[in-house]
Amino acid sequence: MSSNLISIAANGVSAAEAGLNITAQNIDNAGTTGYVRRSVQQIELTAPSVSDAPNVVSVSGVMVTGVTRNTQNYLSNQVNVSAANAARANGLVTNLTNVESAVENSSVYASIGTFTASLQTLASNPTSTSQRQTVLADAQNMAQSFNLASTTLASAQQTMQSDATNSVSQINQLATNLAQVNQQISANANPATTGATLLDQRDALLSQLSSLTDATTTYNTNGTATLTLGGTTGQTLVSGGTANTLSMTTATNGTISFSLAGGTITPGGGAIAADQQGLASAATSATSLDTVANSIVSAVNTAQSSGTDLTGATGSAIFSGSGAAGISVSMTSASGIATAKAGAAANSTDISNLTAMQTALTTANPAGQTNTLIFNLSSSVQNATTAQTALTAIAAQAKTTADTNSGVDLNTEAANLLQYQQAFQASSKVIQTAETIFTQLLSIN
């Protein structure tokens, strides 16, 4: 009997020790990202009753059957889905802000105003060399503002493209890693005991992936995860131990598209969605800027060709090139501005052609078009910011909910620590008691 008592107590000691170890593990990893709180699974050990003595109590103590990861797949999936949405919203705000500031901070709008105003001032004194030079300098500034906007926009596009390229290679790396983890999980005979770390790894990979793209995750019964990109009808990224490669194509206008396993996919979340949407906005803005620049070139140069300059010659083009990137001032002498009507003499003070040029510019309305462009861009930033605020809050909420379920609470662990310590001490006391009984039995002789 006493030997039985010792073995029961020994089981208790080792169960308490396992509990202490798990508690220590939990406390250690309270701050570890992706760590899921473990708890010890234990069952009561009873030896089967023997047929000749069915009423004899036969107990054997306790046994640790495994370690539980206190998590729910649907909760962590919710965290990943909301994180992908929040990552897309965050990235989109940054990307759209870059596009907006490229257009706005290049002073295109203000320089169009200054150029228009200096043409207006020239009307007062059309033969003034200094005023003509001012017009030419303002034209130069305006062209350079367009160039700057174009360069800044291109640089914003490059940033988004290289960010998307990096994201794609990270996605592919994570997909490969996940396929390997899947393989190990499916090879593991008893997931309940030793699979916790593998499942942690799986969930950590899924969490990392969620900031890059919105993967639809299916948790299989054997613990592996199957991923598809581009919604439920999309293409498979990871299935079991196999990972497909996501690839990216950059179009000439800077926009990007993604293909996976032979099909085109449109990501709805994560950094690559933010980049794709940001680049689409940048391409539209670049086209709009080009249109505005071309409308100025066309209005001014056409008016020039139907007027007479200060030397009495037919006006030549002030601007050359086309588009925001190409526009430049080709006129070198300020006397070349054709203010006078066709056929006027040299040094004519006539301003009818200048008036015609101003009217053409008013009709083309480059300032109004630029204002609309900036308004549209800043509105899209504002909308993205509103969405970002909401989606970030949702993601934080989902994370808190999941953390409540699966995170480590140090107060609980402190209580557990006491509980297991007391259990360890109590089991030790039982061993001591058994030893005393055994000694007493021996001393009977």
Added chain:
Amino acid sequence: MTSVSTSGFYDAAIYNMNAMQTQVNNLQESISTGLQFQSSNSNPGAAAQMRALQLGDTLAAANTSNADAAKTTLSLADTTLSQITSAIGQVQTLATQAASGTLNDSQRASIGIQVNQLFQNLTSLANTQDTNGTYLFGGNGAGPAYSTSGTTATYTGGSSANTVSLGGGLTVTTGVTGPQVFNYTDASGNAQNLLSVVGNLAAALQATNTGTGSTTTAQAAAQTALGQLNSGLAQVSSAQTIVGARENWVTTTQTVQTQLDQQRSTSESNVGDTDIAAAVSRLQQATTILSAAQATFVKVAGMSLFSLLQ
């Protein structure tokens, strides 16, 4: 298990305090800069309106400078027309003397020399340039208003004066052309040029002394000239009236410009300036909440069972 995990508690506290801090920073920035929004994307509609208003400021500056220039030019034309009137008056006096029979040919010739001098003065006044070197009565032409050959003055300027926009759809014609000042139709219905009338009078008066004309002819020429000078003077006055009216018009447009400037400035203030009272009170509220959140965070974060286990 409904306990909040330790990392979850910290995450939530950081998230909430960051959000509050951002709000405090934005309010502080809008108070310190006096601007309601720091970037277009905080208020796209207002920012677009603001850009349009600022473009209006830029163009208004050009319009103001154009109005000033127009006023200077018109004022100079006004003064010059007064000088022309005065010169014509002198010619009238001299012509009255020359028409009288009490003078001899040599006296009449010396009057002719004076009239010729006044003719030179008049053509010179007709070619007055403004500070930019533009001929006041040359219209939209390329050079001087008149070229003279002997006692004949020919208009070489443009057909009309420039019309400059002063903003708000208002325009002003910045001068009068030579023909508008000096050309008129006399009582007999003939087209006449006041400068040529003066030039011809000078020639006719001097002619008696050189033996090419008779005393009677010279007297008659002076008599005819008097009638023509009257009609011509009426033309100059009418031109001066036009110039005066245009000056007044510029003054009116300047008043309109000032009103528009004030309206834009009021709109800019309404659209873009911080409502300091509201912003300060919101800042007070936000900082109070933030301080409370920070204080309770420290208290709650210090609550650990471990600290009680000895």
